[in-house]
Amino acid sequence: MGDLPVVVVGAGPVGLAAAAELAERGLVPLVLERGEHAGATVAQWRHVRLFSRWAEVVAPAARRLLESRGWRHPDVEGYPTGGEWTDVYLRPLAEALGERVRFGVEVVGVARRGRDRVVDAGRDSEPLTVHVRRADGGEERITARGVIDASGTWTSPNPLGGDGLPALGEAAAGDRIAYRVPNLDDPGDADRYRGRHVVVAGSGHSALTALVAFAELAERQPSTRVTWLVRRNVDAAVFGGGEADQLPARGALGLRARAAVEAGRIAVTAEFRTAAVDRAEDGWLTLVSANGERLEAVDEVVVLAGFRPDLSWLSELRLSLDATLQAPVALAPLIDPNVHSCGTVYPHGAAELAHPEPGVFLAGMKSYGRAPTFLAMTGYEQVRSIAAALAGDSASAARVELVLPETGVCSGAGVTDTPDDEHDEDGCGAPSAAEDLSLSATFAR
The missing domain is CATH 3.50.50.60 (FAD/NAD(P)-binding domain)
Incomplete structure (x- = not known):
């Protein structure tokens, strides 16, 4: 399967970063994007300004690829809008990747070639098949050595209903x-x-x-x-x-x-x-x-109650997902908001994101399942580690070093209604004491 591509689903920030990492390691990436251009979902909130600086939203491998083509990094201290992130960075990155990115194609299923999820025999030796629907209505089957699902969660917002399902009358209104x-x-x-x-x-x-x-x-x-x-x-x-x-x-x-x-x-x-x-x-x-x-x-x-992953088109793959968050089981304890809300996430990569299905990874926001507060830096380090693992560089895949900025809030309450002082302080440190806050800081919208 060495000559087969690694299919990356989604031409957003993490998907394109994955392609840059794969290409840098001599692997063949193929990015499949349902939209008409790179960052199609980011462009839908183009009016919103990020709270991360340019320095934190450009992936290292992507920067190396772009700068080799004469691209100039924006002011590292600036805060881009979603539109600027798309136009200044994501679309040029897709152009730099060239024919390795396809638009107007929707992934509708992924399976092991010739085997449904029940069949054991041959799962380790057969490649994956990615089932694709084109914008013109035509269908394709793409054979792949691996799949990185970086499709995000934008298309699956959580409903207004407090039990996770739409409230009565929500659809009618x-x-x-x-x-x-x-x-x-x-x-x-x-x-x-x-x-x-x-x-x-x-x-x-x-x-x-x-x-x-x-x-x-x-x-x-x-x-x-x-x-x-x-x-x-x-x-x-x-x-x-x-x-x-x-x-x-x-x-x-x-x-x-x-x-x-x-x-x-x-x-x-x-x-x-x-x-x-x-x-x-x-x-x-x-x-x-x-x-x-x-x-x-x-x-x-x-x-604006968060998002959830769409797992419907992954139904023929053997995934190991946490029962609560729908995130990979090894990652879930690190990000569970019921346990902590510090904003501190331990470094993680291919080992924590792997599934029983060989060569399949969820990356980016989708890897967090229903957990909130995902940062682009997390996704970039995820796909660096995944690319190393797919290239057979186990040492680099395991060497995950990422220090994320903390939120300044450390509370065991997470998404529950339980007061902070009723939670175990060892969950993520002692609860924050009340303090006077200055209201003079500014944030450009």
Whole structure:
């Protein structure tokens, strides 16, 4: 199988980094992307500014490839938007990889050639087959020595429903519910929300980004009401680590959201797990919690409750996934938000990402399953290790050295409602003590 390509699913930041790593080691990468260009999903949030600097979002192997073609690295201290990340880095990287990247092709299945997942005989000697549907409706079968699934989770947002399934009436109210951070600099998006009662559901960084944007809209248009709907308790930790965050822009985002709440521009409804969405004849929505609480007179809902992996097209592969997070079993304990929320992830690579199916790896955001707070740097180190393993360089694959910036928050509560002091402090260090935070930091949106 040495002459066969390694198929990489997804031409996003981690997928293209994987291709650069594979090419640098003399392997043949083939990147398959459903979209029409590199970074197609990143471009869908092109208005959002990253809280990681350019220095942290350019993969080392990709940089070497690009600079060999005359590309100049942007200011390492700058913070790109999703659009800039796509246009300045991802699209040139795909061009540098040339015919090793194909667009307009969707991977609809992966299997071991001639064997379904039940058959043992020959699994170690037969190559993989990647089943592809082209944009013109045609189908292909690509034979591969390995598959790196870096397709991400963007297409599978979590629903509003508090039990992981859509709330009753959620689908019927779909025209009033969005699952992405809106671009309020776009006149159409701004008109949709201006002067309305907007509910933002979620407690991660995407939710904080949307809250800051809506708070600014409410300041310009006071008739705009913003309610923050949170399933857990709201304490200082929900805003992040502030000035203690080792990614300053990420900390500043939380400070701005906290300032907007304290200034009264954002109302908070905590411990609310949505069970139903009722639509009145006048068009207003009412959100009903599992306990029967009601949040009424809602015009628009923005659900930013995280994402989940789509595993449907991997059903014929033997994957070893954690029952809770749907992440590789060896990785799951390192990232489980029920255990810790420090933002500290131990170095991991091919060994932690391997599955019983030889040559198959989930990388990037998809490797985290349902766990939050994934950084591009993590994905770049993952695919460096995976490429080394596929090339037979076991020493390099095992030498995973990655130090990630901590969030400045260390709490055992994670995604649960349990107070911090009821968790084992050894889970990720002692809980943070309350402290006064400066609200002077800025974050460009």
